[in-house]
Amino acid sequence: MTISDIFSPYEDLIEIEILGEKHQVPENNSLLRCFQFLAMESISYGDFCWNGECLNCQVWLQNGEKEKAVIACRTEVKPDMRIVRISDDIDLSGE
Numbered sequence: 001m002t003i004s005d006i007f008s009p010y011e012d013l014i015e016i017e018i019l020g021e022k023h024q025v026p027e028n029n030s031l032l033r034c035f036q037f038l039a040m041e042s043i044s045y046g047d048f049c050w051n052g053e054c055l056n057c058q059v060w061l062q063n064g065e066k067e068k069a070v071i072a073c074r075t076e077v078k079p080d081m082r083i084v085r086i087s088d089d090i091d092l093s094g095e
């Protein structure tokens with residue numbers, strides 16, 4: 001499998017913030033794909049169903065004054081998203 005098989009087609013990388021750090025990730029993809037882009041090994045081999053059932057991919061977005069919980073495999077990335085909390089199952093260290 002090549003990278004282009006995994007990701008939905010994209011032309012640009014967009015910037016989002018994850019736990020206070022800025023990252024460039026592929027537009028037109030789910031947040032979980034974006035995490036995979038950043039940490040290919042750990043997300044690829046992580047405990048994820050990729051279809052909205054396990055909830056292991058839950059993250060919390062800053063939404064005005066509040067936080068909003070979403071599931072990363074079913075949420076398309078948008079520019080300037082701010083992810084303020086992530087599930088313990090999401091390992092972005094890449095190892």
Ligand code: FES
Binds near residue numbers: 055056057072
């Ligand atoms: S990976 Fe299972 S719900 Fe998102």
